[in-house]
């Protein structure tokens with residue numbers, strides 16, 4: 086059962102929806118310049134216009150209101166409000182977010198701000214980005230500006246979206262801006278700076294206001310037990326979820342490396358054995374700042390892998406058969422993942438409140454002859470995941486909110502506009518929004534607080 090104040094929301098990110106890339110004094114982000122290089126984004130597309138939410142945010146809010154959303158998680162474009170990443174503040178940028186925030190509040194929707202969802206200021210990239218030991222301070226200064234500008238009305242802030250992705254995919258070879266291929270020596274240093282940036286930002290924002298809640302939104306890989314009744318399977322899945330292994334040149338995806346320092350104040354032992362040699366001198370002293378207490382833990386959860394315990398308790402992979410349920414971009418559909426992600430997060434990190442800050446699926450949605458967008462697969466997907474989520478809560482997981490990804494069809498990074506993740510269809514040639522069947526279905530879920538699942 087979902088709590089009385091459970092936050093039913095949807096999420097977006099600035100570069101994926103805003104457009105207005107060169108307007109009103111906005112500085113360049115690494116995604117602007119990456120898209121200008123040829124051949125990087127499917128079909129040569131860019132986020133120059135995207136969903137044009139920079140001009141059409143009122144239509145976005147109207148769709149949210151129609152669906153009855155309680156919360157909206159969006160991100161701020163750092164270079165829109167600080168064109169050089171540091172120093173001068175662009176009032177036009179502040180104004181855009183003020184208008185959006187005021188429109189949300191006027192419609193009874195609570196704003197949740199993500200400070201950084203990947204559109205890094207290009208000027209700071211030229212200074213070495215997260216390799217620069219000043220980079221945590223740049224981010225903390227930016228966080229302070231946001232708390233000062235928006236903290237009177239916005240009570241929930243998230244520092245980083247999926248650090249695994251913007252460091253891994255961006256700097257360790259993964260086709261995301263700026264598309265560099267550093268090895269673990271650089272990447273581990275960057276990761277450390279990102280976490281220090283998080284801690285310094287938390288402190289900076291708390292200095293500005295003591296009435297805001299602050300969190301962090303990492304992602305997986307996650308694992309779940311093949312047999313949920315078998316404790317050995319559960320334990321193997323848990324151990325695997327929090328393992329840091331040696332990915333060689335590839336730093337790899339890990340949960341614990343990115344969460345233990347923040348929530349436990351230490352790096353995982355197994356990871357230190359491999360990577361300690363790459364951490365910047367004095368890293369131990371930073372852990373106190375990195376682990377400054379936060380109010381909630383976000384999790385972006387799409388899918389996970391099933392594992393089981395063999396006869397001697399060893400991990401065995403559960404193979405997926407050909408034709409295993411998958412989404413429009415071939416991601417597997419594994420509803421159990423959300424339950425075990427919640428339970429495992431609380432098992433390792435205590436009773437910290439959890440928001441699922443992203444969950445959803447890509448579809449090949451179209452406008453039908455009747456003018457509507459029928460997306461039964463998404464309804465089925467969300468139904469299955471939300472039932473598992475409800476079970477997790479019944480089993481004691483402290484989950485307080487769920488943000489569907491995404492409010493709108495949008496620029497799916499290097500896959501361009503192919504993969505439609507929205508509850509709301511966006512007709513890109515015209516910018517027109519159409520609420521999909523899944524959006525109306527979600528409306529009923531929200532209206533009954535999940536009782537109808």
Ligand code: GBH
Nearest residue numbers: 098246247304305306307338385443490497
């Ligand atoms: C999110 O990325 C982004 O935050 C969002 O901007 C994006 O649009 C959305 O999802 C849809 O792509 O080791 O193989 O288990 C999520 C992307 C999540 C994909 C973690 C890889 C684990 C890799 N990633 N996942 S694995």
